[in-house]
Amino acid sequence: SGGTLALFHDAVERTPMSGIRRGFQASLAGSLYPESLGTLSSTLGDLRGSLRITSPLPRFRRHTLTLGLRARGILADEPRPLLEVGGNQLGTAFDHPNEADAYLYPGLVPRRRFREPLRGFETLPFLVDQIYIADLGYFLPIIIDRGTATSFSILPSFFLRQLELELFASAATSSTRAARNDSHLAVGGALGLRLYWLGPFVARYQLSQRLTDDDRLQHLITLGGDLGDPNAY
Numbered sequence: 183s184g185g186t187l188a189l190f191h192d193a194v195e196r197t198p199m200s201g202i203r204r205g206f207q208a209s210l211a212g213s214l215y216p217e218s219l220g221t222l223s224s225t226l227g228d229l230r231g232s233l234r235i236t237s238p239l240p241r242f243r244r245h246t247l248t249l250g251l252r253a254r255g256i257l258a259d260e261p262r263p264l265l266e267v268g269g270n271q272l273g274t275a276f277d278h279p280n281e282a283d284a285y286l287y288p289g290l291v292p293r294r295r296f297r298e299p300l301r302g303f304e305t306l307p308f309l310v311d312q313i314y315i316a317d318l319g320y321f322l323p324i325i326i327d328r329g330t331a332t333s334f335s336i337l338p339s340f341f342l343r344q345l346e347l348e349l350f351a352s353a354a355t356s357s358t359r360a361a362r363n364d365s366h367l368a369v370g371g372a373l374g375l376r377l378y379w380l381g382p383f384v385a386r387y388q389l390s391q392r393l394t395d396d397d398r399l400q401h402l403i404t405l406g407g408d409l410g411d412p413n414a415y
Contacts, residue, residue: 184215184226194236199344200244200323207234226264227257228296245322254298255312263311265296267354267366268303301352302368302390304402310356320349329378338380346374346386367393370400382407 194205213228220226232252239245256265298313329341354366370390377383388402 183219184213186211186213188212199325200246201321202236202248203238203244203246205236208232222258222260224259226260228254229257230254230298242322244325245320248317248319248321250315250317250319252298252315252317253313256296263309265298265310265313266307267298267310267313267315268300269297269307270304300354300366300368301350302370302392302400303352303354303366303395304388305400306392306395306398308366308395313354313356314358315352315354318351322347333379339378341378343376343378346372346376348372348374350390365394369393 188209188211191208192205194202194207196202196205208231210231211229215222215226215228217223217225230253232250234248234250236246236248239247254265256263258264298315300315301317324345324347326342326344329339331339333340349371351369352367355364357364368390370388372386372388374384374386384406386404388400388404390400390402392398392400
C-alpha cells in the first residue's frame with residue numbers, strides 16, 4: 183500500500199480513425215510504498231518519466247512516425263530486482279514461445295507487480311532495478327468504413343472500421359554507462375483490425391525479431407476491446 187503523485191502534459195492533434203497525428207506528450211510519476219503498510223522488507227519508491235513525440239509524414243495523409251523515451255527505477259533495499267520489463271500484456275490470446283511465467287515475486291501480490299512494457303519482449307520478460315527505453319514506431323491506418331445492418335439476417339449489425347499497419351523498433355538498457363554490454367533490441371511489424379460486432383473490438387497479429395538475448399522470432403496475437411486510441415501501444 184502507498185500513494186502516487188503524477189504529472190501529465192498532452193499537446194496533440196488526433197482523429198478517431200488515425201489516433202494521434204502530431205503532438206508532444208510528457209509524464210512524470212512517483213510512488214511511495216512504506217514498509218509498515220506492505221509485506222516487503224523495506225520502504226519502496228517507484229519513479230517513472232516519459233516523453234513521446236508524434237509527427238505526420240509526407241506523401242500520404244494519415245501515416246505517422248512516433249519516437250518515445252522512457253525511464254523507470256525502483257528504489258528499495260531489496261535483495262532482488264522488482265521491475266519486470268516486457269512480458270505479456272492484457273488481451274494476449276496466443277504467443278509462442280511462452281516464458282512469461284518464469285519469474286516469481288515473493289512478498290508481492292501477483293496482480294500488483296511493477297511492470298514496464300517493451301515491444302518485442304512479450305514472451306521474454308526480465309527483471310531489473312531500473313530501465314531506459316527508446317521506441318520508434320510507424321503507423322498507417324487503412325480506412326474501410328463498411329458494414330451491414332444485420333449479420334445473417336438475425337444477428338446484430340456488423341461494422342468493419344479499419345486495418346492498421348505498424349512497424350516498430352525498441353531498445354532498452356538498465357545502464358547508460360554500459361549500454362553496449364547490457365542492451366535489449368527488437369524490430370518487427372503488426373497488422374491490426376478494428377470492427378464493431380456486439381461491441382467495439384480490435385484484433386492484432388504481431389511478428390517481431392529480437393536482435394539480442396535469445397535472438398528469437400516471436401509471434402503474438404492480441405484480442406480485446408477498442409480503447410479508442412489506434413496508435414497507442
